Amino acid sequence: MAITFGIVGTNWITESWILATHKSGQWKLHAVYSRSEDQARKFGSKYDCSNAYTSLDTFLSDDGMQAVYIASPNSLHYEQAKRALKAKKHVILEKPATSTPEELDDLFRLAQHEGVFLIEAFRHIQEANYKLLQQLVNEEKRLGPIYGASFTYASYSSRYNNVLGGEVPNIFNLDFSGGSLVDIGVYPVTFAIALFGEPKEQTYVPFVCRTGVDGGGVIVLRYENFGVQINHAKSYTSAAPCEVYGEKGTITVNGTTDISTVKHWDPKSKKTEELAGPCKMVEKPNVNMEEEAVEFARIIGEKDDRAAGKLEEISRIVIKVTTDLRRQNGILYPADKR
Template identity: 80%
Template structure:
């Protein structure tokens, strides 16, 4: 039987998740929450869903609801996920799951205590071509020792125009836990951490917007014998490819969010080989979320605690790294402590 799920958030990413989840046949939209009844009913009607709520208590109290997909503003994630988990609902939560490591630790403890799963929706590391990239990076015969990597995700946001006009959109607001790092930078940071593990240290040189958050900048993740350079931004665009440099060649991909091209250049043959497998074309603005929907359903249905624990570890490393990078540059959210020990957790 499909997993029945409800949604919090009525934007395009929620529509993309619903579409992908339904395509797998393993999920079924059961209910919709919105602060506006009109918005909830309008959104639900697109999917013939009439269970619409404006009360989170009633939403989570629905006995027919098994899981919740949360795609609300970043600052609301923690409290909403906490309430969902305490109601014994599985939670699929959009990145960033929380604003601080302490919040995330608390949510995972609650999930364990209630016997449900909490999964951060890092769709890009569930894609088949990313799995192929992981395999090659870990293949000493194919790539050899890693010398370094360069990852880019820099895309000018139309909402940055609002910032330039003196406005404060949610994603550029400190109060809503916004900024390029947690919205855009989290993709290449997660990409690197899932490939190479936790960095020894991390450094960020950002451009700070007039709203107080970062509009973009350069990140360096330092590992034992190599470094990863990350260019992330919402206030400018880069079309640079992403690369992993090894002793036996260079891997090149077109991006960290959708790997439609994966190539290996060999210094021995001086030739380039195309490696990427089949690629799912998804009509914009939707994105490829089918592979994560399949995997998350499998984890829940099979009670695969090992796979869930691996994703939990990635989420915990990512939030520690992002929090450290923020606090290094004085980017503080209301949830940050004045005297925080988080920067020590590297």
């Protein structure tokens, strides 16, 4: 049976989630919450969903809904997810899950108490070619000892034009827990943590916008015997690939999301081998979310606490690292002061 779910947030990423889940055949949109009834009904009608709510409490009391997908502004995630978990709904929470580690700890404790799953929607680490990369970095014959890595996700945002024009869009607003690190930088940070685990320490040199949040910057994650450099931004664009360097070769991938190439260069033969399998690409503005939709449905359906626990560990490390990077540079949200 398909998992019935409701949505909080009627934006393009929500549409991508609905399209991906319906394509997987393992989910079914059941209800839409919006502050505007007209918006809720209009959005739901595109997916043959007539359950529209303007009250979050009424929405969450719908017994026909098993799970909630939350893609509202970052600063609202904690309270909305908390109420959904108390209503005994599984929660798929768009990244960043919360504004602080303390909030995330509270949500995971609540999910365990209520007997439901809380999963942060890091789509890219569910891609088949990312999982291939995870295998390769642990293969002695491919890399041997790791010497370092460089990961990039820098893409100029049209909303940065608004910032330059004197406006304060949500994603560039401290009050909404915004900034490039939590919106874009979180992808390569998670990319590194899911590959190598928790770093020993981390440093960040950001470019801080006039709104008080970071528009991008360079991060260094320090591990036992190597470092990882991360370049991320919403205020500029980079076409640099992602690479992992080892004694026995270099692995290059085209990016931190939608991985279509995984190449291994052998320093002895001087040859490059393509190892990637098919990539589930979709046309913009929609994004590839089908693989995560399938995996999250499996976790919920099979009650796979072990797999959920691994994702929880990644989420806990990511929020710990990104929060430290923000606080090092005085980028503080209202949630940091509570």
